[in-house]
Amino acid sequence: MARWQPDAPRRLAASALDLFEENGYENTTVIEIAERAGLTKSTFFRHFPDKREVLFGGGTVAGLLTEGIASAPPAAGPLDAVADALDALGRTFFTADRRAFSRRRQAVLNAHTELREREALKRIDLTASMIEALDRRGVPSLSARVAAQLGTLVWELAFDRWIDIDNSEDFGPLARQALAEVRATGAARQ
Amino acid sequence: MARWQPDAPRRLAASALDLFEENGYENTTVIEIAERAGLTKSTFFRHFPDKREVLFGGGTVAGLLTEGIASAPPAAGPLDAVADALDALGRTFFTADRRAFSRRRQAVLNAHTELREREALKRIDLTASMIEALDRRGVPSLSARVAAQLGTLVWELAFDRWIDIDNSEDFGPLARQALAEVRATGAARQ
């Protein structure tokens, strides 16, 4: 028998989400989160650098996106490379069993400024990763920045729709659809 | 004679910037900031909701931008409305006497994640303001989101160049130039 229950980070994240839903983020103590997971404050901070980060554990999204961009066909334009990466993301990360969790998580994030702030930082870092990945494909700097901004917008649109309660589509097609719509707006011609 | 020295918020912001430059953000205490300004911790938190916000006091940027978008010619496209607003911003806010302060401030922001995080939130809120302002002009939702993202990118490009040490141009022309470049990338056609 193992000495400890397995998967402490996941248990902590689950406890945190429960408590944030019940009592709100500000009214929830790290000690309470830890206790509900059968752990202590010390252990919480051993797994997460701060209280906000407990809802941002995964963190593989940026990695998957940059890999996807890197492995897109060499002839693909910047936004097409991003689209390929979003497809890969849909296959690997935004699986159906994560939708319920993502939905609850997103509702909590939207309700608390401190968490929205962390999310905003993740968004910036995600965009920066995309710029870097496009840069490695030889995309000119400015073009990469534009494509990354639009790519991040597409990913947000797709994610919002994927989260949507009456929507059970896969992430990949939603991303393709969102990209097509963004392209159709004419962007630079506005 | 006044009982207190005037302009407490400005003195606090100046003290904070000095200390952040000298010792770094994490190694600077709110009490130290307050003492250098001849005040106390209580007074600091009466003027700023938290330690980060002392470098984000102005806060008029979003207001000026939305006003500028609202008062653009009705026939102007979304991005042109944004460009007008950026011009107004250059005349009102990004004046030459603020460049030295902005440069020091930006260097500190870039050096500390906690401050970058606050900046990321401001960026998101700025984009949201622009979307709302475009919405009031009757711009379709998706088109507004695209224009706001590109507008924020243009704003960043122009600001980076305005801050640049070897650059003494006015903000307005820099913004026009950045906008032209973003348009030239072809954006949606990528």
Add this chain to the structure above:
DNA sequence: CCAGTGATGGGACTTGGTCTCATCGACCCT
């Protein structure tokens, strides 16, 4: 002369976050 106002000071208190040391089952090695 007196009461009200408003920016400030002072200090108690909670919580997030850091750090160091102790604990103790699992595992390995002889």
Add this chain to the structure above:
DNA sequence: AGGGTCGATGAGACCAAGTCCCATCACTGG
């Protein structure tokens, strides 16, 4: 079997951010 290391955890001291409440005191108007 016995002993030593390892690794995840617990315990608790400690500091700084942020909240709250009450006191202070020059200025102002009557």
